Amino acid sequence: MQAVRLMERGRGGVRVVDIPEPERPQGFVLLRMIAASVNRVDLYMRDSGAGISHSLPQTMGVDGIGEVLECDADSHFRKGERAIIYPYVFCGSCRHCLAGEQPLCLRASIFGEHRDGTFAQYLAVPQTSLLPLAATADIYAAAALGVAYLTAWRMVFGKAPVHPGATVLVQGAAGGVSYAAIQLALMAGARVIATTGGEAKSAHFRSLGIEVVDYRSENVVKAVAALTGGEGADVVIDNSGEASWSQSLRSLRRGGHLVTCGATTGGHPSAEIQRLFVRQLSVHGSTLGSVEELRRLLAAFQTGALTPRIDSVFPLDRIEDALARLEHPDRIGKVVVDIAGD
Numbered sequence: 001m002q003a004v005r006l007m008e009r010g011r012g013g014v015r016v017v018d019i020p021e022p023e024r025p026q027g028f029v030l031l032r033m034i035a036a037s038v039n040r041v042d043l044y045m046r047d048s049g050a051g052i053s054h055s056l057p058q059t060m061g062v063d064g065i066g067e068v069l070e071c072d073a074d075s076h077f078r079k080g081e082r083a084i085i086y087p088y089v090f091c092g093s094c095r096h097c098l099a100g101e102q103p104l105c106l107r108a109s110i111f112g113e114h115r116d117g118t119f120a121q122y123l124a125v126p127q128t129s130l131l132p133l134a135a136t137a138d139i140y141a142a143a144a145l146g147v148a149y150l151t152a153w154r155m156v157f158g159k160a161p162v163h164p165g166a167t168v169l170v171q172g173a174a175g176g177v178s179y180a181a182i183q184l185a186l187m188a189g190a191r192v193i194a195t196t197g198g199e200a201k202s203a204h205f206r207s208l209g210i211e212v213v214d215y216r217s218e219n220v221v222k223a224v225a226a227l228t229g230g231e232g233a234d235v236v237i238d239n240s241g242e243a244s245w246s247q248s249l250r251s252l253r254r255g256g257h258l259v260t261c262g263a264t265t266g267g268h269p270s271a272e273i274q275r276l277f278v279r280q281l282s283v284h285g286s287t288l289g290s291v292e293e294l295r296r297l298l299a300a301f302q303t304g305a306l307t308p309r310i311d312s313v314f315p316l317d318r319i320e321d322a323l324a325r326l327e328h329p330d331r332i333g334k335v336v337v338d339i340a341g342d
Helices: 040-047 137-145 146-155 176-187 199-209 220-227 242-252 275-279 291-302 316-327
Strands: 003-008 014-018 027-036 064-072 082-085 121-124 132-133 167-170 191-196 211-214 233-238 253-260 281-283 310-315 334-338
Touching: 003 316, 014 316, 027 082, 027 137, 027 146, 027 316, 040 233, 040 316, 040 334, 064 121, 064 137, 082 121, 082 146, 121 137, 137 146, 137 220, 137 310, 137 334, 146 176, 146 233, 146 291, 167 176, 176 191, 176 233, 176 334, 191 199, 199 211, 211 220, 220 242, 233 242, 242 253, 242 275
Parallel strands: 167 191, 167 233, 191 211, 233 253, 253 281, 310 334
Antiparallel strands: 003 014, 027 064, 027 121, 027 334, 064 082, 082 132
């Protein structure tokens, strides 16, 4: 079968190669992969991978959807059904798993990070890491749910739940997680302010009825203050890290919440501890989401309450172009890899 393998670090280290089809252990489901999305972690694995236990070569890709080819006789899946992958392989027996908090599992591994991932024609997945997907679901939109939209779901509805009427500031709005967070915050009935760069992106978000701050030409903190009568946002969604951290803290109202899931511009900003305790701000770390959160996200998607924004779609053998598009400043939304070519 064909798979995207990370052979070595750097842009030249990502190759489409032929490897043996996977065996299916007891309790696993063999999928014919249909589509998967490209995520920032794929770039991180290509360029660094520091801090993630793995060995090379390794198949890339964290999320995706597939068609069931083989499963156990007593499985609730059936051959020919479609399924969406929950990115974690979890133990199911530690205290976090028993509490339904699979992202905190003491023995978890993630596809495309700690184990072979989803950019392959076939993949064996534990039945516990799969949810059924309606046959009528848009395959590209569904493929985008497992990382970006699941991460955004937990950020919006998790530790600092967004409520109707809340003001939410989303930094770097055109990225996959940020775009998803905007859609989910709007679905929750919140007022959304988005930061982005350039007139084309600003015009796109204004066309959605969202208030926009162009960080290239405006002072974000002052603009947010002006839009909120000097109070600031109730919640800030930030996955950029160092470059936007101070803006995010200073754009919060007293008692507000900063929710972070990434550090693409650096992981060592000033903590601004005095601002944290004087204004009684809260900082929440968030990574992906639980199986139940994916179930709720999938329900919202399959009932039409949410439609992921797809920027572009590439075949498996153009993975380098897909990764390049993910890094392109004009991108808005998710980049998807069509694996099956159906």
